[in-house]
Amino acid sequence: MAKVRFRLDRSEDGWPPADSEGLWAEPLGNGRYRLDNTPWFVRGSSADDVVSAVADEDGVLWFSQTLEFGGRQTIRVIPRSDGPLSGDSRAVLDAFSPLNVTGESLGEQLKIVALDLGPDVDVAAVKQLCIQGKTERWWHYEEGNVTPEWLGL
Structure with a gap:
């Protein structure tokens, strides 16, 4: 490597x-x-x-x-310390896991989760959860690398 x-x-x-x-x-x-x-x-x-x-x-x-392009997308999520998840990165991963989304937390120092969306993921459901979490003050999110499909939703 x-x-x-x-x-x-x-x-x-x-x-x-x-x-x-x-x-x-x-x-x-x-x-x-x-x-x-x-x-x-x-x-x-x-x-x-x-x-x-x-x-x-x-x-x-x-x-x-x-x-x-390898067919994967990247979304970054930062759990809000003042929200219902209390800044818990593991809770972010748990929220997206049922949607077949994997990811990794950077750790306690920088509470950021990099989500990896494979080509078989329901993009609409993932985006809906991202928006819901932002609206309900669970997290902030940003689009690191997304497809036109994601942008069109």
């Missing part, structure tokens, strides 16, 4: 809390890599996407462009 780094654009309020993010990837040859994990902060890429990367003078592989 190789680590492909993505440069991140930070907002004025300092989000995301890093200048770059490294994603594990399977080398495919000729500067091509298949992403192997769900990004925390990268926008426009998800697991299973095939990307190109170029090594810098230190040998660090930097993302260049997406070559093939």
Whole structure:
């Protein structure tokens, strides 16, 4: 496996809390890599996407462009500490699990959950739950990498 780094654009309020993010990837040859994990902060890429990367003078592989969409989507959810879930990342994962959505929590320091939506997921049900949770103050969410289907709902 190789680590492909993505440069991140930070907002004025300092989000995301890093200048770059490294994603594990399977080398495919000729500067091509298949992403192997769900990004925390990268926008426009998800697991299973095939990307190109170029090594810098230190040998660090930097993302260049997406070559093939892998069929997965990424949603990031931050549970509200002042809401019914009391900031519990595990509760977010539990809420989405019945919809066949997997994900991973970044931990207690940054309470963020990266959700991975596979191609067989009911996108409408997931989006409905995202909106419901936002409306009922369970969480905030953002679209890290979504399809036109998601956007059309």
